Amino acid sequence: MKLTVRNLCKSFGDLQVLKGFDLEMESGRAYCLMGPSGSGKTTLLRVLMGLEKADGGSIVWENSDSAGAFQYSGGALPRFSAVFQEDRLCEAFTPVENVMMVTGRLLSQAQVRAELARLLPAESLSRPAATLSGGMKRRAAICRALLAPYDVLLMDEPFTGLDGGTRQTVISYILEKSAGRMALISTHQEEDVALLGAELIRL
């Protein structure tokens, strides 16, 4: 899978957020998106997912065929998975249920539980998300994004509210689970880029 973005423009009213932005990404790599607050990181991710319409420019997704050559996907969007700016969990349901909502029959409840237990304390897995701390919710949202079926992973500042130790755990979990696919992760911290072994994209 390959993404080519050319001359992307997006403004909200008088505020121009993206101006002639170019980007190229390929599957099997992680990319980090950095830029000051308000530089359009969230907007870029939302435009890529098709949640916002760009004012101008082109976004081209190409699927790789068996020989490894890229073919234009004909305008069809790839399957996305995302960590949004907010956690967007179903608050009345447990982390296990939140993950199973997006994985369907792909994983058994025991498997989901085992995966979540790698990021969250076991006692938190059977509690409604509403009762979890901010950091726990963030990790549940990250886990949901990584266990869902996807071609392209987009994460909007996934590490907010995570302390040093958990950040390390989460980063290695992301690397393990997103291996071979395309991942674009926005962050505020330079060291995340190194830890993820990611290519840096500045906005």
Added chain:
Amino acid sequence: MKRYETIWRRPLIILFWIFIWQTAAWLIHNNIILVGPADAGLALLRLIPSGDFWLSIGHSFVKISLGFLLAFACGLALGGAACRFPLLREFLAPILSLLKSIPVASFVILALIWVGSRNLAVFIAFLVVFPMIYVNTIAGLESTDPKLLEMARIFRVPPLKQFRYIYLPALLPYLLSGCKVALGMSWKSGVAAEVIGIPDASIGEQLYMSKIYLDTANLFAWTFVIIVISALFERVFLALLGSLQRKGDAAHEADRPQSV
């Protein structure tokens, strides 16, 4: 010690008012104007063994709860459809304002002409409950978090799961508070309709008899029965509905709408 006090406070307050009521009945000393709790209780005890008593309760209960359940189902279905198709909502809007503003008494007369007295309570309970459920269904569905819907779209969550995880938790608090009001209203208006229409073997007929014979003790006994049955029905129905709600929702108790 403090818990002990709060447990006994309510029954004592109720006892106090019953005492006042009994004293007032003694002072007035006229069983047509005011019956004391003792006489009302005796009247109730006399009613309980009779077959007519249970038959009337059975008939009215079936009719009123049928009307309520039909209205609940229709309100839910049409409210959901109206959310989906705004044009339908606009079409129904004048009907809804009409239903809400027409006095129940006018409906009763109309119903007597249309459906006769047999199914009067079904019709009236339906007309009173339907707008409440309809309005609350729409309000509940509209309170759904668009951010969660966006999330469901990205993760391609199938519609049935979207309903269970996203729509239902948003809808239930509204539906519960709507039903709380609607349940009481269905009994009050259903029985009122029966008093006017006097269907055979109904609670309304019994109340009407009390009026004819100026039997205030009977009136009080029946009123007590209506309160008890409607409270029981309310408890059971709300418990069933509430069991759909997840424990996690308790965390949002504070921002739940009180009543609509």
